[in-house]
Amino acid sequence: MIRIHSHGNSSVMQFETHALAEPQKGEVLLQQTAIGVNYIDTYHRSGLYPLAMPSGLGVEACGVVEALGEGVTEFKLGDRVAYAGGAVGAYASYRLMPADKLVLVPAKISDEIAAGTLLRGMTAQYLLKRTFRVHVGQVILFHAAAGGVGQIACQWARELGAIVIGTVGSDEKAAIASQYCDHVINYKTSNFVERVREITAGKGVAVVYDGVGADTFEGSLDCLAPRGMMVSFGNASGPVPAFEPAILAQKGSLFFTRPTLGHYTLTRAELVATAADYFHAVSRGFVKPVIGQSYALKDAAKAHQDLALRNTQGSTLLRV
Ligand code: NDP
Structure with a gap:
């Protein structure tokens, strides 16, 4: 996983190995397959949005359900799920997540599109349809x-x-x-x-x-x-x-x-509906998200450098 021990430029990002924990009540262990890199990750790293140290980075990924904590009934082992927003720590090959932050990924949507664009897609959804209704x-x-x-x-x-x-x-x-x-x-x-x-x-x-x-x-x-x-x-x-x-x-x-996405996905129903509307737009083909560049997880710092230099187009992905 990628961790930071202080805020700063991309050089503070370290690739570390940590033991896996068991999922607790209401949690799911995910084997992550692809991770999204968002501009907000650079604000978390730099300290514009401060974090307690040490900290992981990243708020978006896709993965497969590997283990279920007590009381999780909405998902089963092997489900393909994604999340976007919430607590940091997505830059990792495995991650524990609260089940109520996950959404199922439809068969038509690839892991890369789910991981690399769900956060941006849900953002576009609320900006265009709820913050201001575009006519x-x-x-x-x-x-x-x-x-x-x-x-x-x-x-x-x-x-x-x-x-x-x-x-x-x-x-x-x-x-x-x-x-x-x-x-x-x-x-x-x-x-x-x-x-x-x-x-x-x-x-x-x-x-x-x-x-x-x-x-x-x-x-x-x-x-x-x-x-x-x-x-x-x-x-x-x-x-x-x-x-x-x-x-x-x-x-x-x-x-x-x-506005921020968190306030437009406050309830489970809002989160599921917002993600579903985005996945529907992609499945229907009128939104064609582009993964403009991808990097190995260990090279996440390079992704941050390219974002800051305005060298990226479309969405950015980390490969696990
Ligand atoms: P982008 O892929 O859009 O990257 C940011 C782009 O901003 C750059 O490629 C660049 O495009 C432009 N830009 C203009 N000035 C600068 C500058 N000085 N330094 C760097 N980039 C600059 O990022 P995202 O799609 O991840 O996010 C876009 C914005 O949306 C970000 O501000 C992000 O924080 C915000 N966001 C907000 C959310 C919310 O709910 N409020 C949720 C998700 C994202 P160009 O070279 O064409 O100018």
């Missing part, structure tokens, strides 16, 4: 459209009938995003606020989904139509600075929300 004909702006969440969410928003403007940080990523966005803006080489105003004939967009954070926050507000919704769901470039609520009035009586 047919609405113009939306999604930042980092070639990233893990971005690829899934933009494809799904298109399926919901939205007109999707996606931003990206390179020409290579622009070529990828243009396959599923109506308009693509390279925000490194052009002013995305001006481009959005041009595309919308000055009206602005109904909603901005912003997982980039510090670098895009102000510009994102300037892209919104009056009474538009600013959804700040991540900090890839650093946290959003503090701001005066009055700025929302000045820029058009805007709405602001800072």
Whole structure:
């Protein structure tokens, strides 16, 4: 497994061997087959989201049920299951998990897609269908459209009938995003606020989904139509600075929300329904998640380096 003994850059990530424990009441022992790497893992490692030390890393994986603790009735030995979110510790070949955090993986979904994209897929689900309900004909702006969440969410928003403007940080990523966005803006080489105003004939967009954070926050507000919704769901470039609520009035009586997946999967029923909706979107083929890169578990530090350098596209996986 990968553990850290202090916060820091990717050099704090160590590959260690530990004895396996027996599953306790309500727990399941998983033999993990593939592990997702998410941007949040870098916040846990760096200390932006602090952890008690020493700590594992990772919040997402797919695996096979190897042993059942007392009272677990929803799963049986050999079931293929996945989880996304919750306590850290996914960067491991075996893991004990509370059974109520697991979902069954449908036969049509590969271990790699379940492990590498369930968290992003469930995030896209709640962002597009519950944080703000995307409707047919609405113009939306999604930042980092070639990233893990971005690829899934933009494809799904298109399926919901939205007109999707996606931003990206390179020409290579622009070529990828243009396959599923109506308009693509390279925000490194052009002013995305001006481009959005041009595309919308000055009206602005109904909603901005912003997982980039510090670098895009102000510009994102300037892209919104009056009474538009600013959804700040991540900090890839650093946290959003503090701001005066009055700025929302000045820029058009805007709405602001800072959601996280955990609050949209609070109950077992919400978790199962959110995962099922995502798996359904993939099975039907209107969301085609891409595993852009994979690494051996012991090379997890390299995955973190590539994420920070913006060298990744789509989702990122660790092979067990
Ligand atoms: P991505 O694969 O999208 O990687 C992040 C992308 O952000 C980069 O590829 C890059 O794309 C862009 N970016 C812009 N500025 C920077 C910067 N300074 N440093 C690094 N990257 C930058 O990651 P994920 O799909 O894992 O996550 C996307 C966002 O969603 C993250 O902020 C994450 O924390 C958030 N998230 C939030 C959840 C929630 O429930 N609130 C759940 C899941 C994810 P480009 O080069 O095109 O600019």
